[in-house]
Amino acid sequence: FYHFATRVEMAPSSTVLVNCSRQGLTTFPTLPPHTTMLDLSHNNLDHHSYSSLDLAQQHYGEVSGLLLSHNQLPAIHTKLTKMRLYRVFKADHNLLTEIPYDFSLLLQSYANDQITLGHNQWRCDCNAEITNMNLLAKVSDVEEVTCSEGSVPQQII
DSSP: OOOOOOOOOOOOOOOOEEEOTTSOOSSOOOOOTTOOEEEOOSSOOOGGGGGGOOTTTTTOTTOOEEEOOSSOOOSOOGGGGGSOOOSEEEOOSSOOOOOOHHHHHHHHHOSSOEEEOOSSOBOOOTTOGGGOHHHHTTBTTGGGOOBOTTOSSSOOO
């Protein structure tokens, strides 16, 4: 019986933070390889911004924290469901009206992620994901998550 030790080579662990806040961006930028945290807050991102986003070519594969606060995003695009946002997802102060079911499940699946969704125009009804108590339990600014005018129910909590 022979036992040979194998050498396991591990890449160094690091956090690469890219701060693109307050740059007047209208599109998602190409990132340096291995970016893990991306701050796109206080820009001019809107529904057109998603059209040119290519997660693989623009190096979004390792992003685990995404800050989209204070933009004009009316929706969370399905492209974002392919990201592993286990650290942070902030999309407060946008024009969001609904959250996709798959994206809601993604956010709920992570134990320690920080989520903010307040100050949007949430369309609330009995089947809306924004009224899902499992999701709301993870939202740190839940007191700022309100239903838009004409929603039934008019209150989330």
